[in-house]
Amino acid sequence: MNQEALIVIPARMASTRLPGKPLADIHGVPMIVQVWRRAMEAGIGPVLVAAAEKEIADAVIAAGGEAVLTDPALPSGSDRVYQAAERFDPEGRFDVVINVQGDLPTIDPALIRAVFEPMANPAVDIATLATVIDDPAERANPSVVKAVLNIAPGQKVGRALYFTRNPAPHGEGPMWHHIGLYGFRRAALRRFVSLEPATIEKRESLEQLRALADGMRIDAAVVEGVPFGVDTPADLIRARTLLAVR
Structure with missing residues (x-):
């Protein structure tokens, strides 16, 4: 097994209670970038944002991260994670894919490490x-x-x-x-x-x-x-x- 995991953060703009949630400002940084930072701090492998819209991908890339555009019509975050993983890693180098929700800007990176164990x-x-x-x-x-x-x-x-x-x-x-x-x-x-x-x-x-x-x-x-x-x-x-x- 690859000793690293591929961490994928699904994100889409549609949110009934907080429209445009991934780009909500938190100290001058979009929320999705804050989540990406916490996932990077976990230190268990590359971090990829599965973006339903281009503006999300653009924000992540501008911050130095990696993002893949996914079909906005996909029914769930799991489908978005799968599609992004296949596009990013078609060779299947990563045996484990970790799904981190895109609305957890304060998550302790230790929790992400724990789900890999x-x-x-x-x-x-x-x-x-x-x-x-x-x-x-x-x-x-x-x-x-x-x-x-x-x-x-x-x-x-x-x-x-x-x-x-x-x-x-x-x-x-x-x-x-x-x-x-x-x-x-x-x-x-x-x-x-x-x-x-x-x-x-x-x-x-x-x-x-x-x-x-x-x-x-x-x-x-x-x-x-x-x-x-x-x-x-x-x-x-x-x-x-x-x-x-x-």
């Missing part, structure tokens, strides 16, 4: 992240996705058996907040984007269930904390404050 096990098709839910209100909150993991106390990586918006699993022990960063084995990514949405995926409105329904193995690395995502103008103000401190 489960891929050391060749049996793993997809890697992701999870953190312990400490707030009781999060357990019942359907916007907080729970990862049902088979993981022993003290272990740092567990196999994902299911993902749900409901409180799960039952019984004593931790409940896990799923963090939507993914590392894909290249073949698994190709397979994933070729699949039709699964019935259970549509019921829970969780894309990762498509992979589980098709028999793919997903392992989750345990990390501390949830990265802050920018979805609204208020989030953008907070991101500016957090990066000012940084």
Whole structure:
């Protein structure tokens, strides 16, 4: 396996709550460039922005980064990541592709490194992240996705058996907040984007269930904390404050 991963950041201008989000200004720098910088700081391989629009690609290239234009009609970030990876690396030099969301300008680069770690096990098709839910209100909150993991106390990586918006699993022990960063084995990514949405995926409105329904193995690395995502103008103000401190 290539000891490096290809990190791909999908980005598009269409956002209902924050139009033009990738180019939103954070201390004189477009948000997508801030995300690209955090991904570069992870130090695990080249970073590519999968841009649905030329203005996003132009902003990244102007900052010294690499970007690939993708079909704006693609239905999901995963499809955008796959298309960009194939265009950037048609020879398949990178066996692992890491999908980092384009609205995480304050993400700790250590989280990006963490999602690469489960891929050391060749049996793993997809890697992701999870953190312990400490707030009781999060357990019942359907916007907080729970990862049902088979993981022993003290272990740092567990196999994902299911993902749900409901409180799960039952019984004593931790409940896990799923963090939507993914590392894909290249073949698994190709397979994933070729699949039709699964019935259970549509019921829970969780894309990762498509992979589980098709028999793919997903392992989750345990990390501390949830990265802050920018979805609204208020989030953008907070991101500016957090990066000012940084």
